[in-house]
């Protein structure tokens with residue numbers, strides 16, 4: 001068995017003063033050892049909430065895992081105690097966020113911060129931890145690592161800080177690295193360098209990566225598989241080639257059409273008209289129906305099931321389902 005992580009039917013809700021927001025509505029996904037899975041979607045699609053659930057980093061008590069299993073090496077993370085979770089967090093599964101300043105302590109040198117992660121999870125002396133921290137700074141491509149070890153976050157550029165965060169995340173050789181928009185806050189050249197670095201490190205360390213992003217360009221460069229999220233659900237999952245060259249879900253097609261390409265004029269970009277549904281009161285049928293140019297009548301009343309397009313490719317759309325009646329004879333359709 002190669003599955004590192006198996007998420008089954010995950011549902012996460014937030015209680016707000018106006019009601020319950022159903023942010024994640026039945027997500028299932030799998031992650032193999034050493035692979036990179038990208039989760040793509042607009043903001044509010046549930047991709048960050050899904051990834052935070054894996055680490056149990058959702059703000060409680062507002063957020064609640066209402067249903068589902070998160071099996072990490074066969075153990076259900078959703079059921080572990082906070083103490084057991086602390087042993088997993090950072091050591092087995094670690095996370096890099098968009099803004100390095102939120103993950104770094106401004107009052108502590110970066111070296112000490114990496115030391116802390118190592119000392120928390122490994123039985124080594126302080127001197128050994130410090131030596132390992134300097135090695136990690138070198139590994140993530142920080143020049144003069146001994147000098148940088150003694151510096152504070154504000155003495156470094158944004159790109160350098162993100163490298164420090166990556167060093168911290170890798171300090172205990174995690175099996176899974178979750179990267180939530182890891183380069184969004186950085187300028188384009190630095191973005192490319194950080195992505196190159198992550199790819200290199202993955203080859204060296206064999207860590208599996210879950211990459212959360214809204215940027216399909218990043219996905220093409222980094223991922224082996226892609227899950228597309230919309231309105232709290234995965235609507236399509238496949239290899240990078242399947243998603244880019246044979247998309248089956250109208251939302252994925254819309255995303256691809258709105259992706260800038262080289263030599264393309266701004267006005268040729270097709271943004272998907274409309275807005276995502278309100279997850280306080282999610283639609284009964286397909287979440288994309290109000291924006292979908294191909295919507296059938298059945299789409300408004302019944303959720304499409306995941307249909308298998310290949311061994312690696314699935315999409316949840318009525319257009320792929322033989323049972324979907326033609327537009328003009330939906331009336332009377334029953335399971």
Ligand code: SF4
Nearest residue numbers: 286289292299317318
């Ligand atoms: Fe469009 Fe219907 Fe497919 Fe949803 S199920 S994406 S509304 S065709």
Ligand code: MG
Nearest residue numbers: 043047048180
């Ligand atoms: Mg997000």
